[in-house]
Amino acid sequence: MGGLARRVSYIKAFKQRSNLEVPALFVDAGNLFSDDRAIGDQLSAELMTKNKWVVKEYGNSHHDAANIGYPDLPYLGELLKKDGYDKRVEEYPFIERLISANIQPVDDQRRAPAPYVIREITLKRGAPGQKIRVGIVGFTEAKQINNVDKQIVYGGFRVGDIFEAAKRVLPELKQKTDFIVALAYMPQDQTQRLASENPEIDTIIGARALNSLDEPQHFNRATIAYAYNQTKYLGEMRVYVRNDGTVENQVNRYVALDAQIPDDLTALEAVTAAHNEFTTEQNKSANSQFGGSHGTNALENATLSPFVGGATCAGCHAAEDEIWSKTRHAHAMATLENKNQQFDNECIRCHVVGFEKGGFQSLITTPQFANVQCESCHGAGREHAGNPGGKPYGQVVTPAGCTQCHAPPNDPDFDLAVYWPKIRHGSKEPIASVKVP
């Protein structure tokens, strides 16, 4: 599901269907760039490469604006450095469409992003010939460190108060425009507060790694809709206009970007080139980071991890191991390797044992935890392996235990009754809730 090549393709089909009668703006509500494993404000070479391709291709595919979410700040710190800025903008014009009303650089080494952009569209329906100026403004929360504290300064920028910034910027934007779209990277209660306190806003697009396709909400004058995580579903807010040019209504819908949407070939070429360059950088990084020392790391990881790996399980559960070895779970990492995604954290977590929980780290340091093994579903097994007759171990609650990874955006065809027979194992039916034909 998802991906730039399908998004671009859908928007082209959308325009063709309306004979170019319906102008469409394309916005991103935040978290465009990766800050994974940033050390302080420093990003690795491979992440710099990955992010560079995003800013390049969002420009090439005619996105109108992108809100700066807090994960974007480390890379934004590179893009908005005053030194070499004009040359960077010449190469990647989309830099000037990265917006935020509530972040400011902490020193004079970097420029502040624009708080908003204004796009003018000419209507062919409702009030044909009328021009509508659409203001697009962005806000983000600060990075949450724990349940209480936030990291106000990140990537060379200070994240200011959202609601103060809104009171400062929105009246000015209202003077210049006919319709305001606010992009909000923050929890839903804060998004609702933004709408409640600011009657200038017509539409809010909220985001924060949400996996929901809920109906839009209405607060004050604003219609609020939320973007789906990773844009696996594309949001489409339709705006209806009366003959006098005023907005009559807004209707939200989500478009599943699945295999029914063909890839745009130009965008696909760019995605492939980005992927290849990213993979090359990752391989370089992995070799320099782990070269010559992985024996020690592997030993440390093996003794410190709460996971033991399938080979240990097989010592007592040989029959189950034999069944597992013939399933797709046993080759889950190969699926990623075939697409050169074996280093992508967003992908890895569903293809290994215990990622970010003391299990899999990388193919070089922890190869024993690659693939979906026993402990991916049954949980960390070191304690059980040390004392098999001790605490009960291994019950899997279904379907919740499966749908953490086999969720609709990853696996729209998932059906437990169909999938379970493919991996059925154990001397008795271990999952009471499964109804297998």
Place this chain on the structure above:
Amino acid sequence: MRRKISLLIMAVFVAGLATINHGCSRSQDSDAEDSRLDFDLSDPKLKERLGEDDGYAFAVMYGADVHGSLETCG
């Protein structure tokens, strides 16, 4: 006289071509590319994704959280 008329016709023709190619300013720079679109809109799957065209005047397409990836996993 005939030469002048020919020059005038030529000038009008060139001016017309220039107007067609450059005379209409566009606020959306993607329009030129979009004029070459070629989807089979009768495909029922694509029709389902596009939904019904019920007269809306404009649209805001949106996404978020791509987190550095132009593609998704697997």
